[in-house]
Amino acid sequence: MSEIVFAIPGDLSLPTGGYGYGRRLLAEWREMGVAAQHLQLPGGFPNPSETDLAETGRAILSQSYDSVLLIDGLAYGAFPESIAAGLAGRVVALVHHPLGLETGLSPVQAAEFVRREAAALRYAAAVIASSETTKRLLVADFAVPAERITVAEPGVDPAARAVGSGDGETVKLLAVGSLVPRKGYDVLVAALEGLADRPWRLTIVGADDRAPATTAALKAQIAAAGLSGRTRLAGALGQSELDMAYAKADLFVMPSLFEGYGMVLTEALARGLPILCTTGGAAAETAPDDAALKVPPGDVAALRAGLARLLDDRDERQRRADAAWQAAGALPRWRRTATIVAEVCAKVIP
Known part of the structure; x- marks a missing residue:
């Protein structure tokens, strides 16, 4: 060769x-x-x-x-x-x-x-x-x-452990992935619409030009749900900015309908973040069960229940964060x- x-x-x-x-x-x-x-x-x-x-x-x-x-x-x-x-x-x-x-x-x-x-x-x-x-x-x-x-x-590269938002009240949610239908962001927004009484903020990092119709529909959905002030579509970020987004997050969320692997899950694990993800495709196996709470893909009610559980229970978030950090060494x-x-x-x- x-x-x-x-x-x-x-x-x-x-x-x-x-x-x-x-x-x-x-x-x-x-x-x-x-x-x-x-x-x-x-x-x-x-x-x-x-x-x-x-x-x-x-x-x-x-x-x-x-x-x-x-x-x-x-x-x-x-x-x-x-x-x-x-x-x-x-x-x-x-x-x-x-x-x-x-x-x-x-x-x-x-x-x-x-x-x-x-x-x-x-x-x-x-x-x-x-x-x-x-x-x-x-x-x-x-x-x-x-x-x-x-x-x-x-x-995945070794990374420093996430320090979190430092906000004792508001939970900072992070999702990473291009704005395309398979990523299930419409399901995430629908789930969060029913949790407006909880203190959270969501940042979605990912290219917004790959599926323009999906991006437009997501923006309209966020506005209609009254979540524009709490949801940021950050677009694609450079590596240093992305590292900062991971470092300042309190909970990583991946609502994908299907993943061939789910690289962002291992990026979250590498930083010791607690995870809420779906069981779509390989995502069911990529993150260990003790680090990630997993729900069926496309299920708004299940995703909402998982979000509510982790938003309300700081101790569970910490336990899953510790499990993620433990798993990071074996990635x-x-x-x-x-x-x-x-x-x-x-x-x-x-």
Whole structure:
């Protein structure tokens, strides 16, 4: 193997978990001396135009034949079978979560994504899944043999323990993730609307331009609920500002409907924050039960009850915070993640 060619669609600097995973692998490989390069694919994936597909084909075919193609699932899962077949034996597919499980798709769209991704994965020499949950999904619903799948969970860096807001009365809630339907922020706002009598403030950190209709609807929902003065949509923040947001939070909330892993959960654990999250996808397993109170995804009443319980019980918040800080020491590190992926790629001989 001469090098790893890591093909990722769109702008690698975008503040999402998937892009963060890609950035970190490339950075770790540079430090490790692993030969690797980033290949930027068109940003139209997972709904590529014919022009996008033609450009993708040219970009991939221009790579040395003895390179291993590590292709992000946002693109590979949307490849037509003809393209995937032409790359058989050269590809390691990286799957954060199957494209057909994205919230907001029609049944027809979801079924087509599943059909296309299952077809493409048949031609991958190996598959990297970001969680055991995703691996199980790929085996059960996409007919990928378990022996071809390796789990490489996202890493997390050590961090200072959160100090909290310092406000003895108002509980500062923090949620992190782009404003897209799958993140379930409408469910969170609906739950908090019924808790207006409690002292809380909510900050949502995440890109607000990926799904403009979702962002507009969320802003309207917050205003209609009379929560504008207590809810801040902070947009995407730089790392230092994000670190400060974690440090000053009292309770981390993740209302996602589905997560392929839930990187923000481990970021919260790394800082010793108590967590309220859903059981959507891998989120049920990413955070330990003693650190996180978990409720079903999409259930407003259950989320409201969980919020009320943790808002009202400072001692429980502290117990879960202590459990989170205890768990922080055992979290996976990025060097291990990068090593696992590089080892899988090294076994693929074009």
